[in-house]
Amino acid sequence: MVLLKLSSIYAPINEGLKGVEDEFKLVSESRKKSFPEMAEMLDYILVGGKVLRPALSMLSAMCFGAGIKKVLPLATSSEMLHIATLVHDDAIDKADTRRGRRTVNAVWGLEKAILLGDFLFAHAAETAAETGNMGMVTLFSQTLQIIASGELKQAYASFNPDQSYENYLERISGKTAALFVMATKGGAILADASSSDEEIMRSYGYNLGLSFQIVDDILDFVGNAKDMGKPVGSDLNNGTVTLPALLLMDRYPDNNPIKDMLNATDRIPHVAKAVEMINSSDIIDLSYKEAKRYADLACRNLSQLPKTAARESLYQLAEFIVERKN
Numbered sequence: 235m236v237l238l239k240l241s242s243i244y245a246p247i248n249e250g251l252k253g254v255e256d257e258f259k260l261v262s263e264s265r266k267k268s269f270p271e272m273a274e275m276l277d278y279i280l281v282g283g284k285v286l287r288p289a290l291s292m293l294s295a296m297c298f299g300a301g302i303k304k305v306l307p308l309a310t311s312s313e314m315l316h317i318a319t320l321v322h323d324d325a326i327d328k329a330d331t332r333r334g335r336r337t338v339n340a341v342w343g344l345e346k347a348i349l350l351g352d353f354l355f356a357h358a359a360e361t362a363a364e365t366g367n368m369g370m371v372t373l374f375s376q377t378l379q380i381i382a383s384g385e386l387k388q389a390y391a392s393f394n395p396d397q398s399y400e401n402y403l404e405r406i407s408g409k410t411a412a413l414f415v416m417a418t419k420g421g422a423i424l425a426d427a428s429s430s431d432e433e434i435m436r437s438y439g440y441n442l443g444l445s446f447q448i449v450d451d452i453l454d455f456v457g458n459a460k461d462m463g464k465p466v467g468s469d470l471n472n473g474t475v476t477l478p479a480l481l482l483m484d485r486y487p488d489n490n491p492i493k494d495m496l497n498a499t500d501r502i503p504h505v506a507k508a509v510e511m512i513n514s515s516d517i518i519d520l521s522y523k524e525a526k527r528y529a530d531l532a533c534r535n536l537s538q539l540p541k542t543a544a545r546e547s548l549y550q551l552a553e554f555i556v557e558r559k560n
Contacts, residue, residue, distance in 0.1 A: 238550050238553065238554055240284060240554065242550075243289075243547050243550045243551055243554060244289055244547070245543070245547070246293070246296060246543045246544050246547055247289060247292040247293060247296070247302065247544075247547075249302060250288070250292045250302035250305070250306065250309060251285055251288060251289065251292070251309075253302065253303075253306050253309075253310075254285065254288045254306070254309050254310050254313060257306070257310045257361075258276075258280040258281075258310070258313075258314075259280075261276055261280065261357065262276040262277050262280065272350075272353070275338065275342060275346070275350050276350075278338070278341070279317060279321065279338055279350070279354075280314075280317065282333060283313070283316075283317075283333070285313055286414075286417075286446070286551075287309075287312035287313050287315075287316050287413055287414065287416075287417040288309035288310065288312055288313045288417070289309075289547075289551070290312075290414060290417035290418050290421070290439060290442075290548075290551075291305050291308045291309045291312055291417040291418070291420055291421040292305055292309055292421065292544075293421070293544045293545075293547050293548055293551075294417065294418045294419075294420075294421025294422050294425070294435050294438075294439075294544075294548075295308075295421035295422070295424055295425040296421075296425075296542065296543075296544035297421075297422075297425070297427075297435075297539050297540065297542055297544045297545050297548070298422060298425035298426070298427040298431065298539075298540075299425065299540075300421070300424060300425035300426075304424055304425070305420075305421055305424050305425070307361050307362065307364040307365045308362065308365055308370060308417070308420045308421065308424060309417075310361050311358045311359075311361040311362040311374065312358075312413060312416055312417045312420070314354050314357055314358040314361065315354075315355065315358040315374075315377070315378070315381075315413060315416075316413055317354055318351045318352075318354035318355045318358060319351075319381060319385075319413075320332060321337075321338050321339075321347055321348075321350055321351035321354065322347075322348065322351040322385075323385070324337040324338065324339055324340075324347065325337075325338070325339045325344050325347040325348050325351065326385075326389070327472050328344070329468070329472075331465075338350060355378070358374075359374060359375075359378075362374040365424060367423060367424060369423050370420055370423055370424060373416055373419065373420055373423065374416065374420075377412050377413060377415070377416040380407075380408045380412040381408055381409065381412055381413065383408050384404075384405055384406075384407065384408015384409040384412065385408070385409065387401075387404060387405050387408065388405050388409060388474060391405065391474075391475065392472070392473035392474065393473035393496045394473075394475070394496070395475070395483065395492070395493045395496050397475050397480065398480075399477075399480060402475070402476065402477060402480060403444070406443075406444060406447040406448070406451075407440070407443075407444065409447065410443045410444070410446060410447040410450075411439070411440045411441075411442075411443030411444050411447070412443070413443070414439035414440065414442055414443030414446070415436050415439040415440050415443065416439075417439060418435040418436065418438050418439030418442075419432055419435050419436040419439060421435065422434075422435040422436075431538075431539065434535045434536070434538060434539065437531070437532070437534075437535065438532045438533070438535075438536065438548065439532075440532075441528045441529070441531040441532035442528070442529065442532040442551070442552055442555060444528040445525045445526070445528035445529040445532065445552070445555055445556060446555050448477055448521060448524055448525040448528065449522075449525045449555060449556060449558060451469065451476035451477050451478060451521070452477070452478060452518060452521045452522060452525070453559070453560065454466065454467060454468060454469045454470070454476065454478075455467065455470075455478050455509050455512050455513065455518065456513060456518055457559065457560060466509060467505040467506070467508070467509045470492065470495065470505050470508060470509075471495075471501055471502070471505050473496065475492070477521050477524065478512045478517050478518065478521050479492050479508065479512075481512075481517045481520060481521065482508060482511060482512055482515075482517060485515075485517075490508070490511070491504040491505075491507035491508040491511065492504070492508050495508065522556070525555075525556050526556050529552040529553070529555060529556045530552075532552050533548070533549055533552050536548055536549060
């Protein structure tokens, strides 16, 4: 199977994605004279990435005949909210690298990183309000609450070996799937879609988000530092138990390197052993099957939508997310 490139999948919305990039530039440009230090930080962080959430919001809206301009504030808000969560995640984890670059906290320090994240959260909320749609504003607020709850659950679960698959799903539902839902359901809301079509898009975003996060968690064990932009096994080293780690603990309940790592002062050798054991077993294959199951669930009702280029891109995006390497 030849993996489609995002540039091909995004063909129906290239103009819209350029609009998000332009909006980000305006956020920075407007502060270059009054607050050049913040403008420098914004220029640094508001770049790159797969722009999945803006793409999802635009493709969702286009499935119901809405134009790019109507959904641009949602697209911009969703990506800014995503970036804000990354800035805070890196600050909490004291991570040095993200996407192969130094993190905001590594460059400017923890305090400034947290405050920049706060600014991005607030600006994302203001941008969501620019839709002029109260349903969209409510969805944004609900999404932020879910994300914060998911991050808190992850913090409380950190270095805890007594976790279940259900606990894991709860965490990634809040951490990742909620923002995918905001993009897909939000696009449907702004396009004045029916309640049944809104539910199709909500389900697509939710299940696609789970699939995306599971693949992310797989890549933390099988990817390389250059492709991932962060050290292999970094999630586990930070105490975050993901699906491959859960499967390894289930397989070896009494003696495994993950439980040893969770109680160790020097975690590095235990993480290395866990990575080795996971890669030499069928755990990665089992994890990919689970990611594929959620991607299939995401697409199960798309056939009920009008046959458009946007709908085809949603199918292709689900395929891309399972097959990606970074």
